[in-house]
Amino acid sequence: MASTTETTGESVDTRSATTTTQAWSEPGESPLLLLLGSNQDPLSERGVECPGALPEPSDPDLVARALAAKEKLGDRLFILGHHYQREEVIQFADTTGDSFKLAQQAAARPEAEFIVFCGVHFMAESADILTNDDQQVILPDLAAGCSMADMARLDQVEAAWEVLTRLGIADTTIPVSYMNSSADIKSFTGRNGGTICTSSNAAKSLEWAFEQGERVLFLPDQHLGRNTAVRDMGFSLDDCAVFNPRKPNGGLTDDELRNAKMILWKGHCSVHGRFSPDSIDELRNEIPDINIMVHPECKYEVVSKSDYVGSTERIIKQVSEAAPGSAWAIGTELNLVRRLALQNPDKRIMFLDKTVCFCSTMNRIDLPHLVWSLENLAEGRVMNTITVDPETSKWAKVALERMLALPG
Numbered sequence: 001m002a003s004t005t006e007t008t009g010e011s012v013d014t015r016s017a018t019t020t021t022q023a024w025s026e027p028g029e030s031p032l033l034l035l036l037g038s039n040q041d042p043l044s045e046r047g048v049e050c051p052g053a054l055p056e057p058s059d060p061d062l063v064a065r066a067l068a069a070k071e072k073l074g075d076r077l078f079i080l081g082h083h084y085q086r087e088e089v090i091q092f093a094d095t096t097g098d099s100f101k102l103a104q105q106a107a108a109r110p111e112a113e114f115i116v117f118c119g120v121h122f123m124a125e126s127a128d129i130l131t132n133d134d135q136q137v138i139l140p141d142l143a144a145g146c147s148m149a150d151m152a153r154l155d156q157v158e159a160a161w162e163v164l165t166r167l168g169i170a171d172t173t174i175p176v177s178y179m180n181s182s183a184d185i186k187s188f189t190g191r192n193g194g195t196i197c198t199s200s201n202a203a204k205s206l207e208w209a210f211e212q213g214e215r216v217l218f219l220p221d222q223h224l225g226r227n228t229a230v231r232d233m234g235f236s237l238d239d240c241a242v243f244n245p246r247k248p249n250g251g252l253t254d255d256e257l258r259n260a261k262m263i264l265w266k267g268h269c270s271v272h273g274r275f276s277p278d279s280i281d282e283l284r285n286e287i288p289d290i291n292i293m294v295h296p297e298c299k300y301e302v303v304s305k306s307d308y309v310g311s312t313e314r315i316i317k318q319v320s321e322a323a324p325g326s327a328w329a330i331g332t333e334l335n336l337v338r339r340l341a342l343q344n345p346d347k348r349i350m351f352l353d354k355t356v357c358f359c360s361t362m363n364r365i366d367l368p369h370l371v372w373s374l375e376n377l378a379e380g381r382v383m384n385t386i387t388v389d390p391e392t393s394k395w396a397k398v399a400l401e402r403m404l405a406l407p408g
């Protein structure tokens with residue numbers, strides 16, 4: 001595992017289950033409570049620990065407490081807020097942005113001793129990779145992971161690479177990994193001659209990769225890979241093959257692997273992957289002049305029916321610059337869409353799909369966790385640090401730097 005945290009504690013096996021029929025009784029303390037971040041989850045890869053008491057969410061002084069701790073820490077502290085964070089948290093961010101912009105912002109603040117990352121685990125890892133050794137990156141709740149990043153584990157990716165090696169095509173395959181991946185996967189990418197991409201520069205990263213080799217292994221988001229390859233690069237859907245790490249040979253024949261231009265890892269975002277083409281049809285029937293804009297992590301069928309597709313930064317720009325009175329349905333995380341609606345009262349802005357929810361892991365960073373981490377810092381206790389080991393960090397940085405060197 002690439003990251004280390006301060007997590008310690010006794011193991012409790014919560015997996016045991018009984019098959020005997022029992023009378024219903026009032027449940028005791030549920031193991032799920034552990035996932036709220038006030039204790040430990042021994043089954044979680046990330047660990048879930050917030051030593052000491054978390055403030056009560058109902059505490060009316062939470063805002064004042066966060067401000068006081070922030071003021072006490074002054075320039076030693078820099079708070080980053082991802083666009084998908086809750087309003088109650090983002091109000092304290094010194095800067096907001098997508099994951100890559102935030103990692104760059106952290107690196108541009110060498111005077112800040114503590115980088116508090118209001119986002120998810122892989123983002124804090126990237127910030128640790130790009131900042132200097134004197135800076136500490138803190139994730140207010142260690143349970144804030146990313147289901148997409150977790151869909152590509154290093155052992156699975158190495159096994160897939162062995163398949164390509166056996167077929168004699170690893171040498172001509174270039175790994176391209178989305179920013180939304182663990183430090184382990186970024187490191188694998190760097191070691192094997194590949195690059196990182198964001199949702200803004202995926203086409204440029206793929207162009208570079210096809211100058212280096214004959215095919216791409218795209219990790220971990222199949223939708224971003226497919227959308228970019230087909231919509232921006234002129235490949236066909238048949239040029240793309242989905243590699244399922246749970247099946248032998250990825251569920252593909254040797255020839256399918258040899259002939260694919262894009263080998264897409266079978267991963268997806270559990271938020272963006274839920275938008276459906278039906279909701280676009282319904283909205284167009286209801287509001288004929290509506291503009292549909294979605295993130296490229298959405299499925300190909302959804303992206304193909306939309307008027308615009310773009311990264312979070314592009315969505316924000318497009319909506320901000322849109323004509324007053326125009327109507328927009330946005331397919332991205334709900335916290336951002338709500339914020340866009342608040343910031344653009346002269347436009348009609350709505351969420352694309354009634355059944356899609358917030359990103360549950362992004363939402364784990366709430367005000368009590370932020371206050372908890374800031375107050376601990378102000379008292380000299382550094383909690384929930386995210387540290388990527390030097391070897392992983394070295395190769396992950398190689399992959400990130402290849403992306404930075406791409407033409408602007």
Ligand code: SF4
Pocket residue numbers: 084120145146147148149180269270271272333359360361362
């Ligand atoms: S919105 Fe999707 S990609 Fe982003 S953190 Fe949540 S699960 Fe991961």
